[in-house]
Amino acid sequence: MKERAWNMCLADDMINTIVAASASKRSLNNKPAFLDFFAGAGLATEGLRLYFKPVWANDISPKKAAVFLANHPKRTFRLSPIEKVRGWEVPNAELSWASFPCQDLSLAGNMGGIESERSGLVWQWLRVMDEMPSRPPLVVAENVPGLISAAGGEHYRRLHEALAERGYRVGAMLIDAAHWIPQSRKRVFVIGVSAGIDISGLAVDGPGWYHPAPVRKAAELVTDWVWWRLPPPPKRRVDLEDIVDFDAPVDDEDKRRRILNLIPPAHFDRLQKALEEGRRVFPGYRRRRNGHQVLELRFDGVAGALRTPSGGSSRQILLIEREGGLHTRLLTVREAAALMGLRASYNIPGSYNDGYWAMGDAVVVPVVRHLGRHLLAKLAASAATEQEKEWKTLEYA
Secondary structure: OHHHHHHHHHHHHHHHHHHHHHHOOOOHHHOOEEEEEOOOOOHHHHHHOOOOEEEEEEEOOHHHHHHHHOOOOHHHEEEOOHHHOOHHHOOOOOEEEEOOOOOOOOOOOOOOOOOOOOHHHHHHHHHHHHHOOOOOOEEEEEEOOHHHHHHHHHHHHHHHHHHHHOOEEEEEEEEEHHHOOOEOOEEEEEEEEEOOOOOOOOEEOOOOOOOOHHHHHHHOOOOOEOEEOOOOOOOOOOOHHHOOOOOOOOOOHHHHHHHHOOOOHHHHHHHHHHHHOOOOEEEEEEEEEOOEEEEEEOOOOOEOOOOOHHHOOOOOEEEEEEOOEEEEEEOOHHHHHHHOOOOOOOOOOOOHHHHHHHHHOOOOHHHHHHHHHHHHHHHHHHHHHHHHHHHHHHHOO
8 A cells, every 4th residue: 555655656756847847838849959967877867857858967976877778769868977977068048957976065975065176067067058058048956955054054165155156146045855754864956047138027026945044044145145936845745654665675684683773762662652552663873872872763753864975974763663573774775766866666776785886875856856947947948048039139130
């Protein structure tokens, strides 16, 4: 029953987006082109593919590239450090998407900031666009909440002003993927559009549900902020139990006992109560508290954010009630993929570690799809209209 509920949820999402794409004025062969910088395992491409045509993608990781190439056109992908990419080699496109590295902006990382070695690669993204014959009229930079909250918003201010200097009108959103899937994963989406493009009906006068306090504070640091319009998604209908494979292998008895012994008393009391209420799945992370390692659990049917070892945190552990006993194990790769909103047919080659790493270092597909359908595709259409006007002006000049 739970598996059917999860499959129905994914099916509804795909049907709605396919219908929307079919109703678009653009034919399937005439979708606006987009560039996927720091493409990783291809989840941004997966989320945008109904509304945009992927014409170029780039990443430095061979293992993530293997996942991308197993699911998306091989001709579009370039395996290379972004420092070696030259703008004149990149095809023209309406949208440039950059899920740039988060390690230096993450609370689980070193917080080195947007000028540090890894998160500072965002400046290489801007450098590539500067070298293109024509900059894309639409840009998106995606990262962790630290982009807007750390250092009093200074990291965000620098990125915002850099985009504004290049002629973009810019605003940001902070969206939790838990609105779509049972994973709490908050991400910032910085969206910019060329100043000459009509954004009537695509912006509002003030903050919405996707503009919590950190975003509103960041807006006060800059000028010409845009409050983008984005409708709320339908209410989520599944929780973590709906995607868990109850038949997957679990830890042996010794490991199980070691993990259960890490649960602090307050969490253990809540666990007992939740089990009595019929809940069966409890995700948790190991933490250091007062010099001791503990396992902190969640009891809301939602997983914590998937992470990679390079992010400075451990893998997520599941406690599962099965056959009258409480068992422990890690998430499977397919469960991690489901928590990223991926279709079951999405191919994830490689080892367990490869797959978990690829999923933990990515963007949630339904969030990207929602942005693509309700905002980015409309901005791209407005950009195309503006370009057509310019062509007509030149034609009759």
